[in-house]
Amino acid sequence: MSTAILTSTSLQQRVSDAEWQARVKLSQAYVLAAKLRWTDHIYTHFSLRVPGDQPHFLINAYGQTFDEIRPETLVKIDIDGNIIDDPTGLGINPAGFVIHSAIHRARPDAHAVMHTHTAAGIGVSAQKQGLLMISQHSTRFHQRVGYHDYEGIALDLDEQQRIVADLGSLNALILRNHGLLTSGGSIEEAFYNLYYLERACQAQLAAQSGGAELLILPDAVAEKAAQTFENSITNKKYLLHWDAYIRQLNRNAL
Template structure:
C-alpha cells in the first residue's frame, strides 16, 4: 500500500480534503516565491471535535509537500498519528496560541516574504496607497518584534494584538493571516503580499505618493469589513488548484 493510500485509509474524508488543500497551499506559497526554505509554517485544524492540527514535516521544502506527508499534531505540538517525519515544535508556537484563542482560525499562514518583511520594518506599516491595501487595512493588526518566537510568555501578547483581525503584521519578521478555510487564508496572504509588493515598488520609485483620501478610505473600509472574512477564496481556489496541476502536480499524493 502506498503512503498516500495508507494515510488516506486512516483519516476521514473531511480530513483528507483538508490535507489536500493545505498541501496545495504550501506548494502555491513556493510557486509565488513567498517561502523561506523550510522556516515558516502553514497550519490547519483537522475537522472534528478534537483540537488536532496539520503542519509541514520539518526539513521538507514547500514545493514537495504532499497531503500524506503532513503531520497531525495536538495543540501542544505532539504527534497524534504515526508519521515518519519530524516537526519543528518551535514553529508551532505562534500558530498554537492563535488556534487556541480563535475558533474561527481554522487555518493560520505565516510567511517571511521579502516584501512582507520589508514593509514590516517600515514604521508606518501598510500605507493606504492601493486598492489591495484597503482589504488589508480593514482587518489589520501589528505585533512588535520580541526576538525568535520561541517563548510561551509571548503568546498572550500575540493573541491580544491579533484580536479579531484576519491580517497580522509581525514587525521586523513577516506576515500572518487567519481564516476559517485554507482557501481564504491563502487569498488573504495573496492580497497582503500584493499590498506590500506595491508599497515597496512605489516607495522605491522615489516620487511623492498619492494616498487614498480619508473619506474614500472610510467608506471602502466599511464595505470591506463585510468582505474580508470571505474575499472569494472559494471562487479563486479551484483555479489555483488547476494551476498547480499544470505547474507542480502531486500535492494530493
C-alpha cells in the same frame, strides 16, 4: 507502485475523509506558495485545523521545502504540542508550534493560519508606519490589520498571549521585523487574505522605490473599498480565487 503512493494510500485509509480533504487543501496551499515564491526555504509554516471534535491541527514537517509537501507528509499535532501523527518522522518547527497553536487555541473561528517571511512582507514589517493605504490591495486591510512587536525567535510560550492580543478578532497580522500572518475560516479564505497582504506589501515597496511623493488614500475612500472586500468575503468570493489557482496548478500554468 512507489513508496510515496503506498504511504499516501495507507494514511488515507486510516484517517477520516474530512481530514484527508483538509490535508489535500493544505498541501495545495504549500505548493501554491512555492510557485508564488512566498517561501523561506524550509522555514515558515501554514496550518489547518483538523475537522472534528479534537483540538488537532496540521502543519508542515520541519525540513521539507514547500514544494515537497504532500497530504501524507503533514504532521498532526494538538494545541499543547503533542504529536499525534508524524508520517515522515521529521517533527515540526518549534516556532511554528508557538505561533500557530496560540491562534488555534484562542480563535476557534481561525481554522487556517498562514505565516510567511517574504522580502516584501519583511520590508513593510520593518517600516514604522506599517502598511500604507496607497493601493487598492492595501485597502483590503484598512483598520483590519494588527501589529506585533518583534521579541526574538518565537520560541517562548509566554509570547503567545501577546500574539493573540495583537491579532484580536482580525485576520491579518504584521509581525514587526519578521513577516506576515493571515488567518481565515478556511484554507481558501486565509490564502486569499495572504495574497492581498503580500501584494499590498509588494506594491508599497515598488511605489517607495521610485522616490516620488506617495498619494495616501483618504480614510473614507479606503474604508469604502475595505467594506466592498468584506462583502466579497461574506459571499465567499475567495472560493473563485482559490479554484482558479488550483486549475492553474493542475495544468502547470504557474
